[in-house]
Amino acid sequence: MKADGIGASVKRKEDHRFLTGNGQYTDDIILPRQTYAVFVRSPHAHATIISVDATAALAMPGVVAVFSGKDIEDSKIGGLPCGWGITSKDGTPAIEPPHPILCIGKARYVGDHVAVVIAETIEQARKGAEAVEVDYGILPAVVATGTAAASKTSVHDQAPNNVCYTWGHGDEAGVKAAFANAHHISELSLTNQRLAPNAMEPRAANAAYDRSSESYTLYVSNQNPHVERLLMCAFVLGIPEHKMRVVAPDVGGGFGSKIFLYAEETVLVWASKRVNRPIKWTADRTEAFLSDAHGRDHVTKAQLAMDKDGKFLGFRVDTTAAMGAYLSTFSTAVPTILYGTLLAGQYTTPAIYVEVTAVFTNTSPVDAYRGAGRPEATYVVERMVETAARDMKMDPAEIRRRNFIRSFPYATPVGLTYDVGDFDATLDGAIKLADVEGFAARKAASEARGMKRGIGYSSYIEACGLAPSNVAGALGARAGLFESGEVRVHPTGKVEVFTGSHSHGQGHETTFAQVVADKLGIPIDDISISHGDTGKVLFGMGTYGSRSLAVGGSAIVKAVDKVIAKGKKIAAHLLEASDTDIEFVNGEFKVKGTDKSVPFASVSLAAYVPHNYPLDKLEPGLNENAFYDPTNFTYPAGCHICEVEVDPQTGKVEVCSFTAMDDFGNIINPMIVEGQVHGGVAQGLGQAMLEDCIYDPESGQLLTATYMDYAMPRADDFPNFKVGTSVTACTHNPLGVKGCGEAGAIGSPPAFINAVTDAIGVKHIDMPATPERVWRAMQTAVSA
Amino acid sequence: MSVNVTMKVNGQSVSATIEASMTLVEFIREHLRLTGTHVGCNTSQCGACTVHINGRAVKSCSLLVAQAQGAEVLTIEGLAAANGDMHPMQAAFKEHHGLQCGFCTPGMVMSACELKGKLVDPTDEQIRASIDGNICRCTGYQNIVTSVKAGLAAMA
Numbered sequence: 003m004k005a006d007g008i009g010a011s012v013k014r015k016e017d018h019r020f021l022t023g024n025g026q027y028t029d030d031i032i033l034p035r036q037t038y039a040v041f042v043r044s045p046h047a048h049a050t051i052i053s054v055d056a057t058a059a060l061a062m063p064g065v066v067a068v069f070s071g072k073d074i075e076d077s078k079i080g081g082l083p084c085g086w087g088i089t090s091k092d093g094t095p096a097i098e099p100p101h102p103i104l105c106i107g108k109a110r111y112v113g114d115h116v117a118v119v120i121a122e123t124i125e126q127a128r129k130g131a132e133a134v135e136v137d138y139g140i141l142p143a144v145v146a147t148g149t150a151a152a153s154k155t156s157v158h159d160q161a162p163n164n165v166c167y168t169w170g171h172g173d174e175a176g177v178k179a180a181f182a183n184a185h186h187i188s189e190l191s192l193t194n195q196r197l198a199p200n201a202m203e204p205r206a207a208n209a210a211y212d213r214s215s216e217s218y219t220l221y222v223s224n225q226n227p228h229v230e231r232l233l234m235c236a237f238v239l240g241i242p243e244h245k246m247r248v249v250a251p252d253v254g255g256g257f258g259s260k261i262f263l264y265a266e267e268t269v270l271v272w273a274s275k276r277v278n279r280p281i282k283w284t285a286d287r288t289e290a291f292l293s294d295a296h297g298r299d300h301v302t303k304a305q306l307a308m309d310k311d312g313k314f315l316g317f318r319v320d321t322t323a324a325m326g327a328y329l330s331t332f333s334t335a336v337p338t339i340l341y342g343t344l345l346a347g348q349y350t351t352p353a354i355y356v357e358v359t360a361v362f363t364n365t366s367p368v369d370a371y372r373g374a375g376r377p378e379a380t381y382v383v384e385r386m387v388e389t390a391a392r393d394m395k396m397d398p399a400e401i402r403r404r405n406f407i408r409s410f411p412y413a414t415p416v417g418l419t420y421d422v423g424d425f426d427a428t429l430d431g432a433i434k435l436a437d438v439e440g441f442a443a444r445k446a447a448s449e450a451r452g453m454k455r456g457i458g459y460s461s462y463i464e465a466c467g468l469a470p471s472n473v474a475g476a477l478g479a480r481a482g483l484f485e486s487g488e489v490r491v492h493p494t495g496k497v498e499v500f501t502g503s504h505s506h507g508q509g510h511e512t513t514f515a516q517v518v519a520d521k522l523g524i525p526i527d528d529i530s531i532s533h534g535d536t537g538k539v540l541f542g543m544g545t546y547g548s549r550s551l552a553v554g555g556s557a558i559v560k561a562v563d564k565v566i567a568k569g570k571k572i573a574a575h576l577l578e579a580s581d582t583d584i585e586f587v588n589g590e591f592k593v594k595g596t597d598k599s600v601p602f603a604s605v606s607l608a609a610y611v612p613h614n615y616p617l618d619k620l621e622p623g624l625n626e627n628a629f630y631d632p633t634n635f636t637y638p639a640g641c642h643i644c645e646v647e648v649d650p651q652t653g654k655v656e657v658c659s660f661t662a663m664d665d666f667g668n669i670i671n672p673m674i675v676e677g678q679v680h681g682g683v684a685q686g687l688g689q690a691m692l693e694d695c696i697y698d699p700e701s702g703q704l705l706t707a708t709y710m711d712y713a714m715p716r717a718d719d720f721p722n723f724k725v726g727t728s729v730t731a732c733t734h735n736p737l738g739v740k741g742c743g744e745a746g747a748i749g750s751p752p753a754f755i756n757a758v759t760d761a762i763g764v765k766h767i768d769m770p771a772t773p774e775r776v777w778r779a780m781q782t783a784v785s786a
Numbered sequence: 787m788s789v790n791v792t793m794k795v796n797g798q799s800v801s802a803t804i805e806a807s808m809t810l811v812e813f814i815r816e817h818l819r820l821t822g823t824h825v826g827c828n829t830s831q832c833g834a835c836t837v838h839i840n841g842r843a844v845k846s847c848s849l850l851v852a853q854a855q856g857a858e859v860l861t862i863e864g865l866a867a868a869n870g871d872m873h874p875m876q877a878a879f880k881e882h883h884g885l886q887c888g889f890c891t892p893g894m895v896m897s898a899c900e901l902k903g904k905l906v907d908p909t910d911e912q913i914r915a916s917i918d919g920n921i922c923r924c925t926g927y928q929n930i931v932t933s934v935k936a937g938l939a940a941m942a
Contacts, residue, residue, distance in 0.1 A: 013880055020888025021876040021895065023822015023862035030821035125805070202826045202834060202889040202923050254824070254889025255923050287827040507887030507924045677883045677929055684926030709831030709921070717914040717927040746926075 007520030008737075011673035014512045015526075016505070025252040028206035028223045033280040036208065037066050039270060040127040041283070042117040042134045043292065044109030047364040047702025048155070050139035051105055054117055059133040064126030067277050068134060069269070070117040071106040079103060079272060082263055082328070083237040086335035087478040088360075091170035096360070098166075099158035101328040103238070103265040103272070109138070110157055110327035111364050112703055113292025115265045120273060120281055143364040143702035147324040148301040150361035157327055157362035166325050166360040167334070171342040172416050176353030177307075180316025184307035188390040193768045194378045196299035196324065196695040198712060199371050201506075203254020204290045209270035210280035217245040218274065222267045224250040225260045225504050226544020227536050229481065233263040233331065239272055246271075250534040253506035257685070258370040259294045260506065261546050262331035266293070291707035296695055297371020299324035300337065300378050306351075306386050312394045312401045314351040319382055321358045326367035333369045334360065339477050340375025340465070340547075346414035347383035348425045348461045348639060349405040354415045364702045366695075370546060372685055372747040376464040384460040384752035389765065398459050398756070399429060399438075411733075418465060420637045421733045423665065428728055429461055432641035432663035435726050441645065444658075454648040455658070456761025459641065460753035466741035467552035467636035467732075485549070486541045487557035488627035489518065489565050493610035495603025497522065497529045499561075500627075502542015503554030504534050508743065509674045510550060516670050517555055517737065521562045523589025524602060540627055548741030551670065552636045552732065559736045560628035568624060569605045575616045576600050576608060636732045636740035640664035642683070644753035648761045653777025655758055657687065661724040662749065667732040667740035675742045679725050682746020688715035689747070690754035690769050713770070793857050795820070796864030802851075810854050811835045811846040814861055822862040822892050826921065833920030836893035837861045843900035845919075862892035865899070875899050875937035884933030886924035894920045898934045902941045910935070 003009045019025050042054075056068035081101040088096040100106075105116045117134050121127035144153045150164045157164055181187060201223075208221040218241060224230050227248040234248075235241040253260060270281045285293065300323050307316040323337035342356040391401040406425045413419045441457050448455035468474065471482040488500040499518055503510055511531045519526040532538050545554070570584040573591030577584070583594050592599040608615055609624040643661045648654070662679050669675050692713035696705045706712040731738030751769060758771050764783045767775060792801040795818060802817060814820050814837065823846060826834035830848040837846045838860035865873045872880070875898050885891040897920050905912055913931045922930060 014883070016888070017880040017885060018870070018872065020885055020891050021862075021872060021879055022866045022870065023820065023892050025822070025888050027821075027824070027889065029825075030815075032819070125807075200923055202832065202887065202921065203824070204826070252888065255887040257923070287829065287832075509886070673883050677886060677925060680926030680928045681886060681924045682926075685923070708829060709827050710829070714832075714921050714923075715927075716918040716921060717931065718911070718918045720914075720927065722910065722928050722931075723926065 004520055006526035007516055008670050010516065010671065012512055012516055012526060012671055014509050015515060016509065016511045027203055027252045027254055028208060028221050029284045031208050031221050031251065033208060033210055036280040036282050037120050037122060037277065038124040038127045039118050039120050039281050039283040040131040041115050041266065042119065042131050042136065044105065044112060044114040044116050046109060046138055046140050047112050047143035047145070048141040049109045050141060051107060051109060051116060052137040052139050055135040056117065058135065059119055059130045062126065062130045062133055064122035065130040066120045066122065067273065068117060068119050068130065069104065069273055071102060071104040074102055074104045075106050080238050082265060082268065083233055084329040084334055085331045085480050087480060088167050088169055088334045088338050090167040096167035096334055097161045098329055099160045103268045111366055113366060114327065118269050118273065120277055145363060145365065145697050145699050145702045147299055147322055147361060147363060150363050151359060157364055161362055164362045166362055169338045169358045172355040173353050174355040177316040177318045177355040180353045181307045184315055185310040186308050186393060188306045188386065188393045190386050190389050190766060191303045192385060192766060194298045194300040194302065194381055195769055196368065197297045197371060197689055197693050198291050198695050199257045199259035199294055199297060200714060201255030201257055201259055204285035204287060205260065205264065205294060206284040207267035207270050208280060208282040209267065209274040211274040211278060213278055218271055219247045219249065220267060220271055221249045221251060223253050223260055225253065225256040225506060225546055226542065227504065227534055228502060228542040229544050230263055231536050234268055234271065238268055247537040250504055256506040257372040258297065258374055258546060261544070262295055262369055287709065288707045291712065292366060292704060295330040295367045295369035296326065297368065298378060299368050302382055304382050304386050306390050308390060308394065312390065312396050312404050314349055314405050316353040317345060317351045319345055319356040321356065323358055323360050324363050324365065324368050325360050326363060326365045328367050330367035330369035333367060335478070336370050336375045337378065341379045343416045343418050344376050344379035344463070344465060345383060346416050348407060348463050350407050352415060365697055372682065373744040374547065376744065377686070377748045377751060380460065380462040380748050381752050384462065385755060388458065388756040399433060402429060402459065402461050419634060421634055422730045423637060423639050424728065424730050425461060425639060428639060428641040428663045428665055431726055431728050432643045432661050435663055435724050436643040436645065436659060436661035438643065448647050454650055454761040456646050456757040458644045458753045458756025458760055460749045460756065461641045462749040463637055463639035464745060464748050465635040466548035466638055467632050468547040468549050469635055470633055471631050481543070483543055484629050484631040485543055485554040485557045486627060486629050487554065487561045488540055489558065489561040491565060491606045491624040493607050495524065495528065495606045497524065498532060499529060499558055500532045500539045501554050501558060502539055502544065503550040504545040508545065508550060513551065513670050513674060514555060514558060517558060518562060521559065522602060548638070548743040551737065551739045552735050552741050553630060553632055555737055555739065556735045557628050557630035560630050561626045564626035564628060565624060568626065569602070571620055572605045572608050572615065573600050576614065633734045636667065636735070638664065638666050638740040638742065638745050640745060640749060642749040642753040644757040646754065646757040646761055648758065648776060650780060653773035653780065655691065655771055655776055657721055659721060659724065662746065663726045663728060664742065664745050665728050665730055666742040667729060668738040669727065670739065676725050678742045679746045680723055682744060683723050683750045684715050684720060686747040686750030687720060687754055690751040690771060691719065692770050694770050789852050791851050791855050793854050793859055795859045796861060804851055806852060808851050809847055810849040810851050813851040814846060820861050820863050824889055824892060826890065833897060834890050834893040836896040836920065838896060838900065843897050862896060865895065874940035878937030878940060879933040882929050882933040882936055884925065884930045890920060890922045894922060894930060898937055901934065902938055905938065908935065908938065
């Protein structure tokens, strides 16, 4: 193994700037003549906007401009688009109400953007925003997900019963038949609560218009600048793409929340031309809670039919999923394409049917959040399997083994084809690493101290590497899902790589450089990775769904292969041999079977100083780009085991140990992969133990909009995690990689809840399992 | 209302006339343009804005500039050597992958440095308890704990 190549825990190239305060996040960027924007947000969940009076605000010192929905309407600016069309089971398309960038006529959630005030300083903009007089006619709010479809109030006139779509997937008749022949049917009702993503860097944007060139530059905290540009230019503002540069510089975490095209940056770009000045906006934390797209928010009923041996026969899932007040960019796909298709889990269940009713509510929009649909699917499957094991009085590991898929490729009844996996290996590996054998003794020791101890499993599988563009298109995607990579070799053999993937903590500047160092046989210090700037990078679909290495990395490998192929032709000329006799080994082009060779840097120099060069057959230069479109999803899978101790006096749950045994395919940088697992598990356990977006059921006020009210996981909430990997290489991408960014958040919540319910002897407890909830559940269990 | 303030920031004397309502972090970021100190919540819950005042770690979003009158302020930019060589705590974070997106990192490092002298040969639990005023969304904290332990050992 090359010391800085594939498989090495290379220290990160990006760390020095982050550790010394030299990172460049969007709010760090200060443009000449910059102004500041503050948004006037609706204090009501649902209200008619009777009037917006900016007279007083415009008279305030430093206020440059005030815009409201009327200006947007007058300018004929379209709404924010939804990027994925879903068809209801009756064949009708999902209802997609307009999503204006400033409210027109009505405000539909607390935090909805009513107006924007632009001023010379941030303080003046704040004071100006306070002076904007908005007359609201308060309307009743639709708040709870589970009852939205029965509400007498409509969030949108286009959807009188608040239903966006009712999507059915799988074999309904087959499931019905399986249920008729079942030995036992296990049932479970559960909620997957709403979460706020909480990237530590709040969203920010700085938009500048250049009158001379009639072009725009937008700095924005975003995970996919080309997608941002495409959506904003082509679908909302009608700006030609070559007149818009989008830069997503250092980005302080995303977790999905920075995929989407938001109203704020769109307003800024539009307004920057109006005021002919750059405009900066940075969310404060409460604004982030209100206006970042939230995650999850499902209410689900599931039934699993089994034969007498615990073999799964049929699985039915009915889910109501909140969309919030408007359709965010990928909102419609999350509880359907990324959820329903994962309900086979790791099991051979022959018949599966899922029905999802998506509803509008007067709440913040809901969209992809770390895992996006797969955590919700895994939670249903793995809670269901645990319930089934208890109903059948079987060991939870045994019931899993009895139903594992073992033959690959495996076409599930919900539309995916798993290319490879070894679910026994991750289950057995996790059992060993977690010392399940010693659990009985630890439980006895806990009980001797008056404590309850429980253990919980979660054998998850997910789908990453989004996605074959034609498949995604057939499923309703309105974008391609390829990635681009460009490998620019300089005359001296130093290499710059441009990728359409975006790093907001993942360490691509290191991992991608390792891949190139390995393939080209040159030192990692000779390689730099550029990303996040539409002015530099050819094109890109960005980073989400753990796709960067599987799709973006593959595009880079393709471009490297082209560099080597051209290099062979140059080397053949230099070595006076035939192209077909040249091989590329350890950074040198060699004539096979001889000691004649020429180093990579000599070939690159020849390409740019083509004095001795086959100019009649070959262009000078050594710069290649490639697009890679995956042929399948990748399927990271694994087993998580959680062990908890519950204090019956207080209901407080302590995570005693957490074990993750994951199969991510081949691994480029084990250190970075382990870090991704740690972070993902912490986020999943955060959901299971602590986090919850709570709305007042009547007023629709978000009650958890600060860090005093929303319980973020902190360092003393967890023990050290035990992490291991086992490998089955992905069969369909050149690196054999699957993706590791979301697995921790996908696998961990059911492992935790399975452990807590095991400890206290109840069938189910909803997340987050706060001490109060656990204590109450224990009282009910005792009285029952 | 304007006030005059004078303090030392990263060893250099600075004086300014500023609005009395200005917070220390606004002064550091907007006035001194030292943008390594970040704002994650502005309510002293997340710790991204942590700097040292006279050797003590404080959350600079919840302090008025005037409260730092005459003080010695150290920000993340002042921690490394002038030639860019990292402080042992910074080096430990790199060595043990104690950061991902980097946004909470300056505050986390400043909080960690303050533990020197407070914790001797600390356990993981002591470190976890000591940094619970700094929120990190990326790392799950485990590698931060390892980094802090190694950094404190290197500073000893």
